Amino acid sequence: MAEQLWKGRFSKAVDSRVNDFNSSIRFDQRMIAQDMRGSGVHAAMLAKQGIISEKDCEDILSGLASIADDLASGALEIDPNAEDVHTFVEQTLTARIGDAGKRLHTGRSRNDQVALDIRLTLRDYSHTLQAYIVELIKVICRKAAENTTAVMPGYTHLQRAQPITFGHALMAYASMLLRDLQRFEDATARMDAQCPLGSGALAGTTYPLDRQFTAEKLGFAAPCANSLDGVSDRDFCIELANAISICMMHLSRLSEEIILWCSWEFKFIELDDAFTTGSSIMPQKKNPDVTELIRGKTGRVYGDLNTLLVMMKGIPLAYNKDMQEDKEAIFDAVDTLELCLKTVTPMLDTMKTLPANMRRAAAKGFINATDCADYLTKKGMPFRDAYKLTGCMVSDCIAKDKTLEELTLDEFKGYSALFENDIYDAIDLIKCCEGRTSYGGPSEASVNNQIRLAMDQLAAWEANNA
Incomplete structure (x- = not known):
């Protein structure tokens, strides 16, 4: 064991087991x-x-x-x-x-030294993670741009609900990741606000330090205003771990969608062979291991955040050895998110979409039923009556193994004289999407606008981090 810096106070060697611990x-x-x-x-x-x-x-x-x-x-x-x-x-x-x-x-202690080191380290790591998030968002936007007219079912309760496009679904995840990017920027800004160097062990020093000088040279806005807080603060670790946890949660949700989408029951997408694995006994299998691991690793990162919160919750001022546990937890969270981002990005980039299967699922799901009810409402029928009648039509179609689009005009008129030839335009799945022109909706123009807004935010990030 190398010589301890503090050995002068002690007359007896520390037990080797304590040294290791x-x-x-x-x-x-x-x-x-x-x-x-x-x-x-x-x-x-x-x-x-x-x-x-x-x-x-x-x-x-x-x-x-x-x-x-x-x-x-x-x-x-x-x-x-x-x-x-x-x-x-x-x-x-x-x-x-x-x-x-x-x-x-x-004029310094290991207490303010380590508080500085971990701030500087996490600041570097935060910038690295932000860059990986930016690359993932770019891939998502590119895939969304390729699928602005690929109609698929939108879901609530995992039941087919209303028509959207695959591009619209992807941009929901771009929105989540853009918020993640902002969270990392906010956490890093607070990390940069105060420099702990010069706080000493807890009570500063009698040496005439220029703490403003060291803060400025190290890229901080100012020195920590309170030396006790300077050495005992680990909020920045917790805040970064929280941002990482939320980002992992978003990746886990995306992973769950991908697992569903590439299953035979959905078959909306197909993952590239390079990002899947097989079975040792079932030759037909093509397993989405990457996304399954991301789901599992999300729980691991939550554990890292919980470790930091519990570690800090009962510590009196100022530094305590408990705080040595901060590094393994936050470093593990950083490493895990970085690994997930570096793997999921090329996986999505090489993913193949199957629009015909999406369209087939949309047609079979009666997700244009709301549009049928809206059609009747616009013709003068009270919405609740239109809702009830459309429900009866869907029930009859299921019994006859038909879709609403496959009903003849006579069959439509059998339900209500309000139906005319324009009903087919009203319930056409693509037109249903295009008709939803409200801001943020699934129309092609709306999704393209979402992509443009996302890319503008990424361009601003890149300009600020050039």
Whole structure:
């Protein structure tokens, strides 16, 4: 085990089992780039304030750069026996540059150091996840544009309800993901609002730090206003985990639809062979494993969010070791969403749609019954009477294995003299969709407008993140 930074107070070696239990290097080593970035800015501030010499600062920055280079080339490996990433960096730096490395920690604690590192790390991860969400929305919009006239049943209670198009259905998920994108942006903005560096262990320091300098150099709006909150706040972890959980929920809903759509009972789509698996015993099987795993992994991410909430709910001020548990939970949530986004996007991109099957299901579902009732209402029949009569017509059609479109005009007139030849236009499935011209509806023009609005939002995101 590498030497502990805090060993001076103790006269007896810590039990090796405690060392193993206490160590976080296994999972916090992924913050090493952010740790060294924060250390570099901290060193520059110390020199600016005259707390350390310019020579010490130069040596520290040079040493940190050499560590980064050696890690990148493979010449240096992170010591798995180090207590944490902060200890590894400081001890490696001191071994390379001598006493200047020991001066780096002046005016800070590992408490404000780790609070900074995880903010910087999650900020980077949030931007990465946002980029993956943007790519998924682009694919959804592209697929929607290809299917603006592919009529399919819209469902309530998983029962065929009213006619929509496949493009309209896809754009519902684009809308969900656009909200997700906004949630990530909002969470990241709050993450960027306050810099904890300089809060010390909990009560700041007697050194004349310039916290505004470090905050600005690290991309934060301001220093944390309260040092106790600075080291004990993990709201930003919870908020990001919440955004990830909601996004996973949307992916899970989409996955459930895809599982249904590619089943033989629906057969609205067919997934590419590269994104399905087979059975070890049933040669006919083509399983949507990707979407099933996304459903399962959604529960896992919910568990990560719950871990963070429960971890924080009873902690007194300020830092407590419980908070070491934040990283594994939030990193797992980040990694899981990233993996799902990277897999579901090409799966959707290569997905084949089967509009004829969608159209057949729409016709058999009597989803134009509302339009038939509306037709009668426009002719003067009270809606409740039109509703009841249309219900009787549907019941008769089911008994005769017919659709409303297959009834003759005489059969229509047998139900009401109000029916004329224009009934066929009124219940034509494509015209039913096109007739729903209300904002946000399934008409081709409306879906194209939804696509345009979504792409405009994506363009704005890309401009802001160029």
